[in-house]
Amino acid sequence: MAEAELFAHPDYPVPGHGKVWLATTQDGAALRFASWRATAKTTRGTVIVVQGRAEFIERYSETIIELRRRGFHVLSFDWRGQGGSQRFVSRIRKGHVGRLKDYERDLALAMAEMQARFPPPYFVLAHSMGAALCLDAARHGALPVSRMVAIAPMLGLSMVARPRAARLLASALFWLGFGTSFVPGGGETAIATKPFEGNRLTGDPARYARNSALSAQARHLSIGDPTVAWIRTAFTLMDRLTAPAAALDVRVPVLVIAAGLDPVVSTPAIERFAARLKTGPALVLPTARHEILMETDAIRARFWAAFDAFIPGEDATAPRSTGEQGERGLVQGLAAGGDDPAAAGGAAAVP
Template identity: 75%
Template sequence: MADAELFAHPDYPMPGHGRVWFASTRDGASLRLASWRPTVKTVRGTILLVQGRAEFIERYGETVAELRRRGFHVLTFDWRGQGGSQRFVRRERKGHIGWLRHYEADLALALAQMRERLPGPYFTLAHSMGAALCLDAARHDALPVSRLVALAPMLDLAIIENPKAASRLANVLFWLGFGKAFVPGGGDTAIATKPFEGNRLTNDPDRYARNSALSAAARHLSIGDPTIAWVRTAFHLMARLAAPNAAREVRVPTLVIAAGRDRVVSTPAIERFAARLKTGQALILREARHEILMESDLIREQFWAAFDAFIPGEDAQLVAGSAGSAGEQRQRGLMQRLVGGGEDTPAPGGAAPVP
């Protein structure tokens, strides 16, 4: 397990003045967490930044800095089994998790730490696997935040040709005792260190090279391919969110942002889910690949415009059905333009009002 400090990479330094610590979940797993204060005087609340599979805190230095400049405290953490948090397999490069309840305990710990240590209002910005876990938590009043931005949520896997067969196989292999084995053909190589050409993650060669160098230098934080148990857990989570009423049960106002060129998770599945949200908006960034926060400047600018319109601070809440201030109307108009037209394709149902 890593020390209670951030890895220092000479070409990609983390924002300064952060705090790093370990805390234990209710089932005894030790997680690494980090937080930063805003770099401006006007404090707008706290963002919980939730990562996807195979990621770690240091990959998000650029995003942390941008959130701090917007007036937010930022808290983020490493899921168990990756980054600097505790691992539960002897071969630590395996991307392993035993049961879905383990991830739920990790998220509950991070939320409790945020509310104990940092000021509200509280918001969540989550990616991929983390976004799916947050959407599921928001169905059960287990995500006590004002708003959620879910980036490329893992609702179905585009990377697998026959998901139903893969799910059945993973379940059989798990119960035969192969849960901690790599998926067939899997190995220790981190996805971020594979060649840029043909990568599924980003169009931006510079950010890809930066993250690749970081993953190669911080091998103790990186992981390779997932285990059978991780795949089984992922299918369990996706099945929950595929239930007919799942989207309608999400109780947190949510902005879902999908990548039009995603070859990791299914963008059509995200569109279908977003269309059923009672308290949601949807935006498709047509040219983006899976890692929207690691994308080209143009794509990231589109993301930040939507984020800024959707995540106000304490003094600028959007209220559906109310005319609101001139600033609120401008924010609502920007969201409608982003979701309803321009360069991006809306999910079915268009731009729903946000309560």
């Protein structure tokens, strides 16, 4: 059942003065939305935060605060099958979606809600699966935003040793009627609640513990491993985006930020995609794991320096550290700045 409220964790509260509501997709799925107005005196537009698989709005509270302080209104939502949005399997801990069209309808609704409720200019901050879905939408004119920051987009899976075999197995199991079953070996344990040692998500123990506690206490929002149908859908999406001409079709200026130590998605696949982009640069943060926004302060500072340099509207008079100034210069050189057409894509490693 969809949940039209935010979970109040005592040690990690969501930002105040937000609005929460349910909206319905074209095919009848109820999605949970939340929004906040900017806290800075000068308003600089609207950022929609698009999460990855197994995430939910509350996990981005820190990011939402940081965006609001920068002068952005913030909108976020939960994909169907996770968070406070509608589930379509009896065991709600399964990470399930039936087909790629379902996610496309979710994103279309999110874009409509953004345009109906908030002022332009519009920007996207998207992670992993969400980043891949937004990149695909940008190929078809279905992402009505000025710019996009794509964090560790799901263009390949590092955690799958034999992707071709996994793709064939998922397809076979799907057509045999096992689409709503967990992937072989999968279960209900949320990835964020597994031990910190050896985790795939972040090198920051404090943020990992915070998110783990949040997922453990908000069990109605978190999910476990994906279903066969989800994996099949993921491969369909990745196949689309790794086609030779796919990156050339992206018309929205994009900053791609990848994690050098990402054990979830393939950083080489991201770099290959970015090299073909005509609409923006790519940066690799060498010591980061998959969830860059949940990483250490040093890594996050590098991320925000890149974000501020690429997304129009920051306060250029604000004091910056030497490292941030250098990183801003690198991104500005790659991106061509402002609203002008961005420079040809490519990947640059940030020390």
